[in-house]
Amino acid sequence: MKVKQISVFLENKSGRLAMLTKTLAQKNINIRALSIADTTDFGILRLIVDRPDEAYQVLKEAGFTASETNVIGVQIPDCPGGLAQIMEVLAEAHINIEYLYALPEKPVDQALVIFRVERVDDAIIALQEAGITVLSGEEVYGL
Known part of the structure; x- marks a missing residue:
C-alpha cells in the first residue's frame, strides 16, 4: 500500500526544472503528480511517476540529487x-x-x-x- 515518491533537490535557476522534465520525457517516464516547495535559492520537487525505480536511476545518472520516500x-x-x-x-x-x-x-x-x-x-x-x-x-x- 506504499507509494514511492521521488524527491529532487533543484537549484532555483532558470531551466533546471525544464532539464529534469526533459530527462524523464526522453526515457518515456510519465509524471502522475508533483509538488514543489521552494525558497529563494532552491526547491524540493516531489514526484509520483509511472516507473519510480527507473526514474530514480535516470535522475541520479543525469546528476540530479534525488531520494526515494514512501x-x-x-x-x-x-x-x-x-x-x-x-x-x-x-x-x-x-x-x-x-x-x-x-x-x-x-x-x-x-x-x-x-x-x-x-x-x-x-x-x-x-x-x-x-x-x-x-x-x-x-x-x-x-x-
Whole structure:
C-alpha cells in the first residue's frame, strides 16, 4: 500500500526544472503528480511517476540529487468533510502529517491525495480499519 515518491533537490535557476522534465520525457517516464516547495535559492520537487525505480536511476545518472520516500495514496470522498474524515482518523492514531498534495486524475465523486506521514505503516492500518481506501503503488502509478 506504499507509494514511492521521488524527491529532487533543484537549484532555483532558470531551466533546471525544464532539464529534469526533459530527462524523464526522453526515457518515456510519465509524471502522475508533483509538488514543489521552494525558497529563494532552491526547491524540493516531489514526484509520483509511472516507473519510480527507473526514474530514480535516470535522475541520479543525469546528476540530479534525488531520494526515494514512501508515501500513501488515499481515495477520499470528494465532498465537504471528506478530507476532515481522514484527518480525524490520523489524529486519533496520533500520526503526524508532514505534507500532502492531490493527484489531478480521480474517479467520479472521489479525490486522490498523497500523504507523507511520520509512521507510514501505522497510518495505513488506521486508515484501512476506518474503512478508507488506501491505494497500492501500482494503482497510483497507473492513473
